[in-house]
Amino acid sequence: MTVGCGGGDLEELELAVRKFQARSERRVDFKRLRVVVDALEGEFAVEARESQKAGEHLVGGHVGAATWIGLTCGMSQTSAGDRLCVGEQLEELPKIAAALGSGEISYQSTSLLCHLRRKLEDKKDLFDEEDMLDKARWCTFKELNDLCRTAWHVCNPDGFFNEGEADFSRRRLHISRLADGMHVIDGVLDPVSGSALKKALEPLAKKQGPEDDRKPSQRMADAIGEFVNHGLDQGTLPRRNGVRPHVTVTTTLEGLKNELGAPPADFELSLPLSTRTLERVSCDCTMTRVLLADSMVIDVGRATRVISGPTRTALGKRDGGCRWPGCDRRVSWSTPHHFVAWARGGPTTLDNLVLLCYFHHRLVHEGGWQVIKKGREFRFVPPERVVMRRARGPGLRWAA
Numbered sequence: 001m002t003v004g005c006g007g008g009d010l011e012e013l014e015l016a017v018r019k020f021q022a023r024s025e026r027r028v029d030f031k032r033l034r035v036v037v038d039a040l041e042g043e044f045a046v047e048a049r050e051s052q053k054a055g056e057h058l059v060g061g062h063v064g065a066a067t068w069i070g071l072t073c074g075m076s077q078t079s080a081g082d083r084l085c086v087g088e089q090l091e092e093l094p095k096i097a098a099a100l101g102s103g104e105i106s107y108q109s110t111s112l113l114c115h116l117r118r119k120l121e122d123k124k125d126l127f128d129e130e131d132m133l134d135k136a137r138w139c140t141f142k143e144l145n146d147l148c149r150t151a152w153h154v155c156n157p158d159g160f161f162n163e164g165e166a167d168f169s170r171r172r173l174h175i176s177r178l179a180d181g182m183h184v185i186d187g188v189l190d191p192v193s194g195s196a197l198k199k200a201l202e203p204l205a206k207k208q209g210p211e212d213d214r215k216p217s218q219r220m221a222d223a224i225g226e227f228v229n230h231g232l233d234q235g236t237l238p239r240r241n242g243v244r245p246h247v248t249v250t251t252t253l254e255g256l257k258n259e260l261g262a263p264p265a266d267f268e269l270s271l272p273l274s275t276r277t278l279e280r281v282s283c284d285c286t287m288t289r290v291l292l293a294d295s296m297v298i299d300v301g302r303a304t305r306v307i308s309g310p311t312r313t314a315l316g317k318r319d320g321g322c323r324w325p326g327c328d329r330r331v332s333w334s335t336p337h338h339f340v341a342w343a344r345g346g347p348t349t350l351d352n353l354v355l356l357c358y359f360h361h362r363l364v365h366e367g368g369w370q371v372i373k374k375g376r377e378f379r380f381v382p383p384e385r386v387v388m389r390r391a392r393g394p395g396l397r398w399a400a
């Protein structure tokens, strides 16, 4: 890159920066520092625009100036594009350019105004420089951002719609299964679906009592599980091949009874499932008996629900939701749990059942908590934890 006129000035600036970096007083007023950085960002934007007008990017064989500046300066194409937009708009916005240079408004606010003016396209005359500059002086960045979006929508609804549609085409969601059976979710959602999902999950992801030691991210992951399982349980999802969507667990009678040496259950016909999880799943599921002879299916029985409809209704009436102390999950968000496991001969009568939500049901099966029924009351007993004790070093007390 050639340095034309102004090379000496740039050299002076470089020297001043080096001197500043070597200062003995480490703390400075960071607001004033930001003003300097922002003013220089404005200068950079103007220079980038000049370079674009001179067609310097074409010399290197690049079609787009943003790509070329990005490559030259180690910036993303989006950042380089932003500087070019600011540089271009400031040519016709002298008051805003001066306000940026003097530190009255920040670079990011300037950028918002410049992008707004460009988005107005042939209606850019509606952009009142004086008025918008005043807004940038007094609004917070977020307020200015909202204001610019509203102004864009009001002045150029077609442009607003088109960009919204272009954004919408970026939506995607991938759910891929890892070798160990865990799933990775990666995606971008449109504004409406994204906020709807967040709104739906947040109440489900709240801490559920003092024994809830899950991290926020784990609670969000559990919330997705609870939400999806609830959706499946409602039985209102569209049928696929005439069957309601559900997950299938395959096991043997021995496996269900947790007999020693029995093969593990299969989840979706591929992954082994632990006995504890199998017991949780079988607390409330629909069973289909399949008889095999030499791996050939010779008989398939009718699908029957472990807990009948009337018992389910009576249980819902009695418990009203998850019975864990302090839990707020109502009936439709709870699942019946057997005190004595159904697979081990536990009856499906009210005496042997209690409603628990997804999280607390898991705490009982996989977490080792016990539910004890005393008359009409239930007691929840934590697992006996084996506390590992280890020395922290000589002379220190044993860690609890």
Ligand SMILES: [Zn+2]
Pocket (backbone or CB within 6 Å): 279, 280, 283, 336, 337, 338, 361, 365
């Ligand atoms: Zn259970």
Ligand SMILES: [Zn+2]
Pocket (backbone or CB within 6 Å): 208, 322, 323, 324, 327, 328, 329, 356, 357, 358, 359, 360
């Ligand atoms: Zn609960």
